[in-house]
Amino acid sequence: MAARVLVTGGAGYIGSFCARALTAAGYEVVVADDLSSGHPEAVDCRLVELDLRDRAGLGRLLGEGFDGVVHLAGLISVGESFEAPGRYVDVNVRGSLSLLDAMREHGVDCLVFSSTCALYAPSDEALDEDVALAPLSPYAETKLLIERAIELVRRQGLRAYCLRYFNAAGAAADASLGEAHAPETHLIPIAIERASRGQPLVVFGDDYPTPDGTCVRDYVHVLDLAEAHVRAMERLLAGAPGEALNLGTGRGASVREIAALVSRCLGRELAVELGPRRLGDQPSLVARATRASRSLDWTPRWGLEDIVASACAWHRAPRYGPGRGAA
Numbered sequence: 001m002a003a004r005v006l007v008t009g010g011a012g013y014i015g016s017f018c019a020r021a022l023t024a025a026g027y028e029v030v031v032a033d034d035l036s037s038g039h040p041e042a043v044d045c046r047l048v049e050l051d052l053r054d055r056a057g058l059g060r061l062l063g064e065g066f067d068g069v070v071h072l073a074g075l076i077s078v079g080e081s082f083e084a085p086g087r088y089v090d091v092n093v094r095g096s097l098s099l100l101d102a103m104r105e106h107g108v109d110c111l112v113f114s115s116t117c118a119l120y121a122p123s124d125e126a127l128d129e130d131v132a133l134a135p136l137s138p139y140a141e142t143k144l145l146i147e148r149a150i151e152l153v154r155r156q157g158l159r160a161y162c163l164r165y166f167n168a169a170g171a172a173a174d175a176s177l178g179e180a181h182a183p184e185t186h187l188i189p190i191a192i193e194r195a196s197r198g199q200p201l202v203v204f205g206d207d208y209p210t211p212d213g214t215c216v217r218d219y220v221h222v223l224d225l226a227e228a229h230v231r232a233m234e235r236l237l238a239g240a241p242g243e244a245l246n247l248g249t250g251r252g253a254s255v256r257e258i259a260a261l262v263s264r265c266l267g268r269e270l271a272v273e274l275g276p277r278r279l280g281d282q283p284s285l286v287a288r289a290t291r292a293s294r295s296l297d298w299t300p301r302w303g304l305e306d307i308v309a310s311a312c313a314w315h316r317a318p319r320y321g322p323g324r325g326a327a
Contacts, residue, residue: 002026002027002028003027003028003067003068003233003237004027004028004029004030004064004065004066004067004068005022005027005028005029005030005066005067005068005069005070005233006029006030006031006032006061006062006066006068006069006070006108007019007022007029007030007031007032007069007070007072008031008032008033008052008069008070008071008072008073008099009032009033009038009071009072009073009074009114010029010031010032010033010038010043010047010070010072011031011033011035011038011039011040011042011043011047012033012037012038012039012042012072012073013168013178013179013180013181013222014072014114014165014168014222014225014226015031015033015038015070015072015073015114016038016039016042016043016177017172017177017222017223017225017226018070018072018225018226018229018230019031019043019044019045020044020177020226021223021226021227021229021230022070022229022230022233023044023045025230025234027233029045029046030045030046030047030048030061030064030066031043031045031046031047031048032048032050032052032058032061032073033047033048033049033050033073034049034050034051034052034073035049037181037182039180039320039321041319041320042177042180042320048061051095052073052095052096052098052099053090053091053094053095053098054098055098055101055102058098058099058102059102059105059106062102062103062105062106062108063106065106066106066108067108067110067237068108068110068111068112068233068236068237069099069103069108069110069111069112070111070112070114070229070233071096071099071111071112071113071114072114073095074091074092074095074096074114074142075087075088075091075092075139076139076185077139077185078118078137078139078140078185078280078281079185079278079279079280080139081137081138081139081142081280082137082138082279082280085138085141088138088139088142089138089142089145092139092142092143092146093142093145093146093149096113096146096149097149100149100150100153100158103158104153104156104158109157109158109159110159110160110233110236110237111150111158111159111160111161111236111242112160112161112163112229112232112233112236112242113146113147113150113160113161113162113163114163114165115143115146115147115162115163115164115165115244116139116140116143116164116165117164117165117166117167117218117246117248117285117287118135118136118137118139118140118143118280118282118285119133119134119135119140119143119144119147119164120132120133120134120285121133121134122134122136122282122283122284123284124209124283124284126250126286126287126288127246127285127286127287127288128246128288128290128291129164129243129244129245129246129291136280136282137279137280139280140280147162147244150162154241159236159239159240159241159242160236160242161232161235161236161242161243161244161245162242162243162244162245163225163228163229163232163245163247163292164244164245164246164247165220165225165247165248166217166218166219166220166246166247166248166249166285166286166287167186167187167217167218167219167220167248167285168186168219168220168222168225169186169188169219169220169221169222169307169308169311170188170221170222170223170302170306170307170308170310170311171222171310171311171313171314172223172310172314173223173310175310175313175314175316175317175319176319177314177319178310178311178314178315178318178319178321179222179311179314180318180320180321180322181321182321182322184322187217187255187258188219188258188262188307188308188311189311189315191258191259191262191270192262192266192311192312192315193315194270195262195263195266195268195269195270196266196268196315198268200270200271200272200273201255201259201270201271201272201273202273202274202275203255203256203259203272203273203274203275204255204275204276204277204278204281205274205275205276205277205278205281206274207277208283208284209283209284210254210283210284211254212254212256212257214254214255214256215254215255215281215282215283215284216252216253216254216283216284216285216286217252217253217284217285217286218248218249218250218251218252218253218285218286218287219249219253219258219304219307220247220248220249220287220300221300221301221302221306221307221310223301223302224247224298224300224301224302225247227298228245228247228292228296228298231296231297231298232245232296235295235296240295243291243295245289245291245292245295245296246287246288246289246291246292247287247289247292247298248286248287248288248289248300249287249289249300249303249304250286250287250288250289251286251304252284252285252286253304256272258308259272261304261305261308262308262312265305265308265309265312266312
């Protein structure tokens with residue numbers, strides 16, 4: 001019998017890819033999502049509309065019997081988290097504590113948690129998992145609180161991987177899944193939208209200590225992220241204790257480099273307009289992911305040009321989300 005896995009936030013961007021990858025790997029997958037930002041059209045399996053803070057409803061669902069949980073549900077905007085920190089604590093932390101409690105009650109002891117590279121202190125070097133944790137935003141603070149809660153619950157038998165994503169990007173090769181946030185906050189889809197409309201891309205600061213003065217990020221294809229989740233669940237079900245792991249490529253690209261790549265991909269000029277620095281932005285976030293390579297036998301297969309090309313293809317004709325029918 002196939003192992004049953006619950007994917008929270010599985011109607012969202014990364015969650016929908018994880019749910020599809022787990023299904024392809026032979027798992028019986030159920031998605032739980034409150035649909036506040038997710039899209040039912042992105043889900044290929046059973047979908048249960050559920051807020052994780054609904055402890056009774058969550059208990060009924062987990063009571064159906066699951067072998068593991070992949071937990072991606074939560075609020076994700078760094079900027080918004082400064083405006084509404086209490087909401088981020090309520091949704092992200094309280095929802096996760098509700099999930100951990102329900103898992104304990106129903107004997108589910110395998111968890112893959114969607115964490116973030118924003119936990120790390122600023123550094124000019126590639127970041128490994130032993131770098132000091134010093135989150136600069138309420139969003140990242142909530143992720144750190146959840147990781148700490150997971151560590152405490154390990155004492156009760158929980159086995160867990162905390163996967164610290166760098167910048168997820170890209171779309172499915174057949175353009176059947178992609179990024180569809182409203183409002184969009186991620187650089188690559190914003191750059192594609194601006195170029196498509198003939199509008200300039202606002203660059204928030206060009207005086208960072210980076211080669212061209214703009215922020216540098218490590219972009220990892222969402223397909224590679226989904227594969228890492230599958231491998232993490234496989235290892236947990238085989239008895240691995242889990243650990244915190246970086247998921248990135250080890251190669252950084254600046255905002256200006258992304259703008260140039262999007263411009264080439266679309267064959268359209270993308271002007272750049274300078275804006276002020278944003279609160280919570282770090283100069284550089286680039287992964288050292290050797291631990292994930294060892295622990296999960298995982299290596300990213302897709303490069304930055306693949307990421308941008310797939311994102312451009314998706315945004316020409318998105319199947320769902322705010323851009324549908326706009327092309």
